[in-house]
């Protein structure tokens with residue numbers, strides 16, 4: 113979604129801002145813009161469309177060594193030049209970029225209009241520029257604070273003002289902002305990806321915090337203008353991992369590159385965490401000692417979209433291995449049903465970006481009511497990671513493609529580690545623990561093996577791409593896999609894909625089965641295989657084409673089906689191996705249909721507004 117960058121230093125700001133915006137492209141956006149201040153005033157350049165178009169049309173003389181930039185994902189008003197950020201006040205001396213939503217924008221717009229202010233855009237952000245512009249306080253900091261007092265909602269925002277041309281003032285409430293410290297230059301961004309080329313010394317602002325950036329440093333403060341102690345620290349990331357743009361080195365789509373990275377990402381999430389001797393996992397970051405771990409009576413997992421579906425897979429793992437009741441719930445719904453927060457429930461927030469607003473707000477709701485939350489998060493130092501009581505970093509590496517692949521795989525492995533640790537302080541035997549540890553060690557090679565079958569999967573995908581509508585079905589452990597398979601398929605192929613429990617087909621959806629509606633069925637070799645195969649016969653009898661993801665040796669009898677075999681694993685770990693071919697199917701179906709898999713329409717990488 114929307115992205116922010118800012119620069120103050122000795123270099124011309126605009127090229128640096130445009131370069132930073134290019135690194136935020138993967139978040140999803142529909143327009144972009146930059147503003148810079150210098151002794152001669154404020155300049156703004158913005159338009160609907162791509163950052164590269166904006167770069168191509170940047171006026172030659174775009175002076176200013178202090179500036180802000182933005183990629184916009186439309187919330188208030190359509191994608192248009194005028195709605196693109198930065199927004200300016202009536203005098204054209206103030207410019208603002210903003211992520212988040214100003215809830216009382218309509219009332220503020222009315223008030224400003226009544227006062228004779230001419231609002232030129234449809235956005236909520238423009239009102240903020242006018243509020244700053246109308247303040248007569250002595251400093252830019254005090255003007256921003258005064259404007260914030262009128263505003264309700266969420267924001268990460270950055271302000272420049274031609275009357276204070278040496279600084280950027282930024283403020284955060286619910287939308288991430290990071291200050292990057294360079295050599296006599298300072299940066300601000302909503303995402304680490306925009307900073308890492310210049311610095312890995314970073315300060316994360318907290319909600320309710322503001323900061324002033326000048327070429328020589330930054331100071332942080334609260335809205336009463338008292339200083340806070342937020343400091344910059346070195347972040348432990350490999351800047352090279354962010355060096356790829358949207359395409360891989362050889363021009364391959366990022367989603368493809370990231371799918372292929374899954375064996376390596378799986379090794380990273382396991383590294384140093386498995387204990388063969390005791391058949392368990394060590395997750396020190398959870399901040400739970402053995403006594404606290406034993407006291408957990410229930411596990412509740414919260415995530416959105418694909419993270420929610422992996423959460424459902426994780427809940428099964430925890431119930432099976434630790435025998436603790438566990439379930440997953442969409443974080444976006446959780447806080448609206450006034451949930452009962454239990455002291456002996458372990459809440460788990462799962463998120464790649466660590467920014468998803470619904471998951472973050474669910475974490476805050478739980479903590480406000482005294483619950484304990486641990487995070488399974490990929491992005492180090494992200495808002496969700498910092499809001500939790502402890503957690504596991506996923507070490508998937510930067511995930512740029514909108515359709516999540518490698519992060520989901522590491523989430524699954526993270527849940528397996530958590531289930532092992534919870535299980536081994538309870539009734540999971542050492543033999544079963546060791547069996548699972550051995551199974552987890554095998555996963556990277558098994559994922560590799562599935563990915564090697566790409567040619568066959570591409571061929572199957574080409575057939576599926578022809579259908580306007582399709583089913584993904586599975587049972588028990590296989591059902592969240594079906595949900596994730598359908599999600600990935602619809603997300604990038606734009607085909608209607610519906611996930612269903614195989615056992616429920618007869619209760620309604622069988623009516624939709626026809627030769628035009630294929631079904632992708634998950635049929636692992638387990639206690640339900642025979643029943644699953646029987647359901648497939650019912651589909652075949654109605655002319656429904658079948659793709660069956662299964663294990664070698666599973667007898668499908670005389671069914672006519674395209675078959676995809678995945679390696680046998682420990683039964684509890686089947687879901688992740690069943691998921692991998694579904695990613696590849698979705699990828700190739702989208703390619704056959706000519707879609708840009710890395711930038712699916714209407715979607716953003718990190719959903720930072722409700």
Ligand code: F6R
Pocket residue numbers: 416417418419420462463464465466467468471514515516517599600603717718719
């Ligand atoms: C689907 C996808 C989304 C995310 C969801 C949560 O491929 O990527 O459904 O899983 O938006 O995002 P995170 O994990 O960043 O909280």
